[in-house]
Amino acid sequence: MNDELRRHLDGDLPMDSLGDEARGEAEAWERLLDAFRVETPAVQAPPWLESKVMAEIEALPEPGIIQRIFAWLVSPRPVRISPIAIGLATAALLAVLLIPGRGFLPGSHALEEGPGLAVPAGLPGGEGAVVYVQFTLEAPGASSVAVAGDFDSWEGSYALSDPDGDGVWSGRFPVKPGLHAYMFLVDGSTWMTDPRADRYAEDGFGNRNAILAVTVPTA
């Protein structure tokens, strides 16, 4: 098949720009493709598909209340915020965080385990505060590793690196204080649960997320 005809069939070259020979070939191809289309018309799913799918789903064990609450907590949703509410919330947050010896959340998984953690300049836990968390995964043979979680809307936008090629991938990324679910994304398509996490949460649908508790260090 010559390049001209190939580009036409790929949709990159209109019929009227083809030479006579290629045009004849293109018309023969259109007849053949029409035969395929006629023999494979668009069809609707059988009417019982919906009832069979829903019956199978209804027969599955129901997720526990904790799993449902967790799924609800980590799911993104639109939030309306008024300036007054922001002011009140910030004042309340600062009042709580500035009490000496009090953390924002119990637990300190990342802060205690991750090397070289640092808090950006500014008041601890103030508006926009983040903590840099070290993520590490042993994945020899992987061509890429990223971490994805509710902190990046599960986009997998934080790419880990393995500069010395020993199969240990790592990276430090900013995460806001709070409780976060995350997983590793290996080679862009394989989801892996962090085997070294302190906590995990089943989501009721066969997946197991690692849980990261990020707290603001006290002075």
Next chain:
Amino acid sequence: MASPTTFSPAAGGGPYVSAMSAPAERTDAQVVRDVLAGDRDAYRLLVRRYGDVLYGHALRMVRSPDEASDLAQRALVKGYRKLSSCRDRDRVGAWLFRILSNLTKDHLRSRRRTSISLDRLEELPEQGGGPLEAAHRGEVRGRLRLALAQLTPDQREAFMLKHVEGRSYEEMAAVLDASVASLKMRVHRARDALQELLEDFR
């Protein structure tokens, strides 16, 4: 099955992105959120929106209505079970399609390994016409069926999406998690094989 759904390109989105919804309807992302929060019945909306597209593609691939409905059912149930791992909830339709695509190709590979007959085209619903038309249709079907059976599952899928379903390479790449270049290669190889197998037919 009611079908307010389309997988055709939506403004600013591309194919397989999300169902075209009336303003009062929940978006795909809202449905996913509700299901994950415990409203199982909300999943019915996704089945209605994408059932036809999933079944239609499976039928083109495996040529058997029974097997196609089984594959569509398995894809939709698996989608429910794995719903929390759907990262882009506005594109849950594309995500479901990818699940179906993998199940369908695995099914075809398994069918080859177990030497089950590929001769399934006759199971498609008959169209009208007299005995002569039926005989001609049967001959055409036989030729096309045998030719398609020579393609690998990846080639068959790419060929069907490109030339039968009329998708662009960019649309295909978005749902199949493959590059445009590799999809073009699959289609080119499929066409080369079909050209050889159906030379006199054309």
